[in-house]
Amino acid sequence: MTPEEMIGRTLREGHTTGATAAGAMKAAILAIRGEFPKQVSVLSPQRKEIVIPVESASAEGTVGTATCIKDAGDDLDCTNGTPIVVTVELTDTKGMELKAGKGVGIVTRPGLQVKIGKPAxxxxxxxxxxxVFEELIGKDKGCIVTISIPEGEELAKQTLNPAIGIKGGISVLGTTGIVKPMSEDAYKRSLAPQVPVVWADGYRTAVLCPGRIGENAAKIMGIPEGAIIETSNFIGFMMEQCIARGFEKMILVGHMGKLVKVASGSFHTYNRNSDGRMETMAAYAAANGASKEVVREILDCNTTDGAAIIIHREHLDMIYSQMAERAQVRSERYIFGKSRVGVIFAGMDGTIQAVSSHAKDILEEEGWNIH
Structure with a gap:
């Protein structure tokens, strides 16, 4: 179902990966006991009951295995429909040991909620x-719980896990056990963990990129990959996260189509929330002597790349530096001057179109050179 199809209808909630794994764990333990229910109930961290359907379960001796299917409801979650397989081995050693099976990532960098070397x-x-352990096994016995997500390694490519140092698969997530469909807050929460990871790696300049074009440009410039933070459309939110962590220097690197919006004071750049790109470019062109006809021609464009053709034709390329400077001013004003912010406009191919004054200073301070 597309976002457009979801508009105007009640959206169905789903279950988190964590709730699904808990359901599979419970079904695996019950299978050892010779019980094979079609569904099980588990408790959320807030102790609310959640019912999870069981796809399959089997047991051999003291080892049980069960599969539950991740149901994200109407949320656009890349893990929706993914089988989550949990194997439980009963042991004589007290306590519960968690292991990562196929497709579950391992944490390799500091700054996350899970320690380095542990399953994600x-x-x-x-x-x-x-x-589940306390309900069915108890404190006097023990078990080894192995969570596998067979499609996890491939699914991880659609997540931020590689960027934040989770290798080999996806994370098992969920703070409430319930997925709220199309939740902007949930998307923001998925982006925020990048900030402490970059800080923990020792970087004190955060390089914020709204998308792949900015990331590619940053890498071409020689900026370390470890300093790069994806913001998606939530540029303002991620700047605030950086301020909260203690960053006093930031560089925004991205395609003009995103950062022109920042120049006009928009820090949530989703096109349904803000889109004054052509108006901003037309205003700067006019301020630099463009005729009424040229201004109208820019306003009639659908993309900033289309407008760029006109701007180059009219020898108005100086507006890129001017807009980058304005985006710099707007950004520092947005965070009340708590950080220096530089802005770099990048082309589709990663070439640099404009570098603001503070961006030049920060690049020099960090020893990051534009190649």
Whole structure:
């Protein structure tokens, strides 16, 4: 279902990866006991009951395995419909040991909620798994719980896991066990963990990129990949996250189509929220002597790349530097001057169109050179 199809209808909630894994764990333990229910109930971290359908379950001796299918409801979640397989092995050693099976990532960088070397199973899911352990096994016995997501390594390519140092698969996530469809807050929360990771890696300049064009341009410029933070459309939100962490220097690197919006004071750049690109470019062109006819021609463009053809034809390329400077001013005003902010406009091919004054200074301070 597309976002357009979702408009105007009640959206169905789903279950997080963590809730699904907890359901599979419970079904696996019940299978060891000779019980094979079609669904199980598990507790969220807030102790609310969640019912999880069971796809399959089997057992051999003291080892049980069960599969539950991740149901994200109407949320546009890349893991929707993914099988989550949990194997439980009963042991004589007290306590619960968690292991990452195929497709579950391992944490390799500091700054996340899980320690380096541990399976990428967040605290919320760990609580849910612990509830299952306490209900069915108890403190006097033990088990090894291995969570596998067979499609996880491929799915991880659609997530930020590679960027934040989670290798080999996806994370097992969920703070409430319930997926709220099309949640902007959830998307923001998925972006925010990049900030402490970059800080923990020792970088004190955050390089914020709204998309792949900015990321590619930053890498071409020689900026370390570890300093790069994806913002998507939430540029203002991610700047605030950086301020909260302690960053006093930032560089915004991105395609003009995004950063022109920042020059006009928009820090949530989704096109349904803000789109004054042509008006901004036309205004700067007019301020630099463009005729009424040229201004109208720019206003009639559908894309900034289309407008760029006209601007180059009219020898008005100086407006890029002017807009980058304005985006710099707007950005520092947005965060009340708590950080220096530089702005770099990049072309579709990663070439640099404009570098603001503070961006030049920060690049020099960091020893990052534009090649």
């Amino acid at each position: 199973i967040n605290p919320g899911p760990q609580i849910m798994l612990r509830y």
